[in-house]
Amino acid sequence: AQSVAQPEDQVNVAEGNPLTVKCTYSVSGNPYLFWYVQYPNRGLQFLLKYITGDNLVKGSYGFEAEFNKSQTSFHLKKPSALVSDSALYFCAVRDPYSSASKIIFGSGTRLSIRP
Amino acid sequence: DTAVSQTPKYLVTQMGNDKSIKCEQNLGHDTMYWYKQDSKKFLKIMFSYNNKELIINETVPNRFSPKSPDKAHLNLHINSLELGDSAVYFCASSPGDRTNEQYFGPGTRLTVT
Numbered sequence: 001a002q003s004v005a006q007p008e009d010q011v012n013v014a015e016g017n018p019l020t021v022k023c024t025y026s027v028s029g030n031p032y033l034f035w036y037v038q039y040p041n042r043g044l045q046f047l048l049k050y051i052t053g054d055n056l057v058k059g060s061y062g063f064e065a066e067f068n069k070s071q072t073s074f075h076l077k078k079p080s081a082l083v084s085d086s087a088l089y090f091c092a093v094r095d096p097y098s099s100a101s102k103i104i105f106g107s108g109t110r111l112s113i114r115p
Numbered sequence: 116d117t118a119v120s121q122t123p124k125y126l127v128t129q130m131g132n133d134k135s136i137k138c139e140q141n142l143g144h145d146t147m148y149w150y151k152q153d154s155k156k157f158l159k160i161m162f163s164y165n166n167k168e169l170i171i172n173e174t175v176p177n178r179f180s181p182k183s184p185d186k187a188h189l190n191l192h193i194n195s196l197e198l199g200d201s202a203v204y205f206c207a208s209s210p211g212d213r214t215n216e217q218y219f220g221p222g223t224r225l226t227v228t
Contacts, residue, residue: 034216043119043205043219044158051214088156094213102171103217105158 002027004093006106013081013113021076021109023065023091032094033074034103035065039087047089050074061085081113118142119220121206127226128196136191136223138206144218145211146170147189149181152203152222164189165211193225201227 003026013019025031032051036044048059050067058064065076076089091106119140128134149161162181163171178194189206206220
C-alpha cells in the first residue's frame with residue numbers, strides 16, 4: 001500500500017536562509033509525487049510535481065524538490081526563505097499503477113519563517 | 116472566474132440535522148473529489164467521481180452521500196450530523212490523467228453543535 005510521511009510537524013527558519021521540508025514515501029514502482037501549500041483558511045495550492053525525468057523539479061514561488069529514489073524521498077527546498085512562505089505544506093503520492101486516481105497526503109509540515 | 120467554488124463557506128448546525136455542501140468547477144476537468152480535513156489538519160479523501168461515475172469511495176459512514184449531476188458539479192449530502200463530522204470539507208478537481216495535480220476549492224467549515 002502506498003504511504004507518505006512528513007517527519008517534522010514544524011520547521012522554523014530565519015528569513016533569507018535556505019529551507020527544507022522533508023518527505024518520504026512508500027509505493028510500489030515509480031511514484032507520482034506532489035507538493036501543495038495551504039495558507040490559513042484557504043484550500044490547498046499546487047506547488048510542483050515529479051512524474052518522470054529530471055530528479056530536480058522546479059515549481060511556484062521559487063520552490064524546488066529533489067526526487068531521490070534510493071532514499072525514497074522528495075524533499076521540498078528553497079534557497080532563500082521569505083516570511084510570506086510561512087504556511088502548511090503537504091507532500092502527496094499517487095500510485096501510477098492504481099486503477100483509481102487516489103492521492104495520499106502526508107500529515108503536513110508547518111513552515112514558520114521569522115523576520 | 117473562480118476555478119473551484121464551494122457553498123456555503125461556513126455551516127453551523129445541530130446534531131441530527133441533514134445538510135448539503137455544493138461544489139462546482141469551471142475548469143472542464145473530468146474528475147472531482149471530496150476531502151475531509153480534521154482539526155489536526157490531516158487531509159483524507161472521501162470520494163472521487165470521474166465523469167459522473169463514482170471511482171473512489173473510502174471508508175466513510177453511509178450518512179455521507181455524494182451526488183454528481185454533471186461532471187462540473189459534485190455535491191455532498193450528510194444525514195444525521197454528528198459532533199465528529201465537524202471539520203473542513205474540501206472539494207477538488209483534476210483532469211482525468213493521474214499525472215495531473217488537483218485544484219482545490221476554498222473549503223467549507225462545518226461545525227456541529
